[in-house]
Amino acid sequence: MSDQTDAVATPIRTAVADDDGIDFTLIELFFFAYRDFTSDPDEILTDYGFGRAHHRVLHFVNRRPGLTVAELLDVLKITKQSLARVLKELIDTGHVVQLQGPKDRRQRELYPTAKGRALALVLAKPQSRRIHAALKEASAGQRDSIERFLKAMVNPELRAQIDIVPKNAG
Amino acid sequence: MSDQTDAVATPIRTAVADDDGIDFTLIELFFFAYRDFTSDPDEILTDYGFGRAHHRVLHFVNRRPGLTVAELLDVLKITKQSLARVLKELIDTGHVVQLQGPKDRRQRELYPTAKGRALALVLAKPQSRRIHAALKEASAGQRDSIERFLKAMVNPELRAQIDIVPKNAG
DNA sequence: AAAATATGTCAATAATGCTGACATATTTTG
DNA sequence: CAAAATATGTCAGCATTATTGACATATTTT
Numbered sequence: 563m564s565d566q567t568d569a570v571a572t573p574i575r576t577a578v579a580d581d582d583g584i585d586f587t588l589i590e591l592f593f594f595a596y597r598d599f600t601s602d603p604d605e606i607l608t609d610y611g612f613g614r615a616h617h618r619v620l621h622f623v624n625r626r627p628g629l630t631v632a633e634l635l636d637v638l639k640i641t642k643q644s645l646a647r648v649l650k651e652l653i654d655t656g657h658v659v660q661l662q663g664p665k666d667r668r669q670r671e672l673y674p675t676a677k678g679r680a681l682a683l684v685l686a687k688p689q690s691r692r693i694h695a696a697l698k699e700a701s702a703g704q705r706d707s708i709e710r711f712l713k714a715m716v717n718p719e720l721r722a723q724i725d726i727v728p729k730n731a732g
Numbered sequence: 733m734s735d736q737t738d739a740v741a742t743p744i745r746t747a748v749a750d751d752d753g754i755d756f757t758l759i760e761l762f763f764f765a766y767r768d769f770t771s772d773p774d775e776i777l778t779d780y781g782f783g784r785a786h787h788r789v790l791h792f793v794n795r796r797p798g799l800t801v802a803e804l805l806d807v808l809k810i811t812k813q814s815l816a817r818v819l820k821e822l823i824d825t826g827h828v829v830q831l832q833g834p835k836d837r838r839q840r841e842l843y844p845t846a847k848g849r850a851l852a853l854v855l856a857k858p859q860s861r862r863i864h865a866a867l868k869e870a871s872a873g874q875r876d877s878i879e880r881f882l883k884a885m886v887n888p889e890l891r892a893q894i895d896i897v898p899k900n901a902g
Numbered sequence: 903a904a905a906a907t908a909t910g911t912c913a914a915t916a917a918t919g920c921t922g923a924c925a926t927a928t929t930t931t932g
Numbered sequence: 933c934a935a936a937a938t939a940t941g942t943c944a945g946c947a948t949t950a951t952t953g954a955c956a957t958a959t960t961t962t
Contacts, residue, residue: 573829573843578794578852584860586795588879592863593788594894595885596766597809613948618763624748625756631909639767644950646910659743668908668959673743682748690754693762696884704877707870709758711878714866715765724764783917801940814919816941838928838939 602688610681615648617685620674623658624682626726628671630663637723657681772858780851785818787855790844793828794852796896798841800833807893827851 580586603617610616622629622637629637635645649672652658657678663669674682697705713724750756773787780786792799792807799807805815819842822828827848833839844852867875883894 571826571829571845571847573797573831574794574846574849575797575843577797578849578856582853584853584856585863586856586860588863588882589856589859590791590795591879591882591886591894592766592769593791594890595882596762598887598890599762599885601887615949621760621763624744625760627743627745627747632907640949641951642909643911643952648949650910656741659741661743663908666908666960668957670909673745675741676744677741679744679748683752683754686748686754686756686759689759690756692885693755693758696881698884700877700881704874704881707874707877708881709761711866711870711874712758712761712765714868715769715862716761717768717771720764720768724761785918802938810918811920812940813921813942818918820941833939836929836939838926840940 599689599692602692603685606685606688612651613648615644616652619645619648619652620657620678620682620685623652623672624674624679627673628661630669630671632669634672652678769859769862772862773855776855776858782821783818785814786822789815789818789822790827790848790852790855793822793842794844794849797843798831800839800841802839804842822848 578584578586600614604614607613607617618638619634622634626633631642631645631649634649635642638645649658653660655677656675659673659675660670661673663671697708700708713721716724748754748756770784774784777783777787788808789804792804796803801812801815801819804819805812808815819828823830825847826845829843829845830840831843833841867878870878883891886894
């Protein structure tokens with residue numbers, strides 16, 4: 563009886579692999595890729611006294627100018643209280659401004675300032691460069707596959723969040 | 733003069749888009765995909781009183797049985813003190829065991845127990861299912877593109893960490 | 903007028919990370 | 933063999949990002 567109550571549990575010496583019917587290869591690659599994907603902006607952010615949370619807010623305010631606090635909470639999947647401090651700091655430092663909603667004056671529409679736009683671009687640049695480098699040898703069709711894959715990884719009921727920004731809104 | 737000292741900074745009402753020479757589409761998709769990719773195991777982990785940090789340790793101990801503490805720190809890119817608490821909890825709950833290194837007795841080789849292996853599979857299952865569903869319509873060649881892309885997103889000098897586990901170690 | 907909604911704020915707490923310092927056991931070096 | 937280097941463990945303090953619960957204010961809807 564080698565159950566949990568044994569003083570010493572038996573070590574398993576074989577590695578799990580894709581054989582177990584589980585795609586460990588892609589699971590692990592996704593972890594490594596995202597770890598390094600976020601590392602570039604993380605370094606820049608420390609110079610500004612900001613963290614990854616500030617980056618996320620700044621990104622979406624630049625991506626969807628005029629979105630409300632509620633919409634931002636829904637996209638980030640965090641609570642109002644978690645957002646509060648981060649948003650306040652971005653407002654206090656002049657990266658983001660709030661405007662009263664034109665139709666519903668309870669709402670606060672969030673917009674980037676020129677300063678906030680500039681920082682968003684600075685943060686996105688190394689990420690875009692990394693993506694561009696990773697796609698170097700990929701064809702246009704392969705890029706489409708990757709885009710479709712990433713989109714399909716998102717919960718179906720939340721995929722609408724992605725489509726808010728048209729492919730080339732410019 | 734609309735600089736930062738102005739009482740009210742001017743809001744920018746246009747959205748950033750890929751036009752700015754930055755691949756915001758993939759940047760954002762990567763964020764959404766990873767957010768939902770980690771949400772499944774996160775929910776399961778709360779039932780065990782564990783967090784995402786425990787999951788990462790458990791994953792790599794199952795993936796590379798016998799890896800040392802130093803190797804684990806290198807893979808996770810965290811400090812020894814950060815790992816300590818999480819690792820201790822996994823050991824105390826019988827998910828992971830430490831064996832003295834056979835050659836260098838200072839080292840502690842980390843192995844999963846049957847309990848730890850089982851939990852790793854439970855956590856990986858929904859992630860694998862999500863990947864599988866996302867690849868549903870993709871051809872084998874497209875899967876390769878995605879794998880190559882994710883691998884290319886990892887810092888070149890750290891890509892060796894990925895290759896430690898052979899494609900089909902089974 | 904009452905209820906619902908959007909936002910803001912306060913207080914307390916948890917998870918995960920950090921730095922710095924130091925102890926122990928073991929291996930390597932001179 | 934003694935000294936230095938290495939691998940690990942641990943303590944104390946702290947920062948960031950998240951959580952829940954409670955409550956206040958302004959505004960809109962019923």
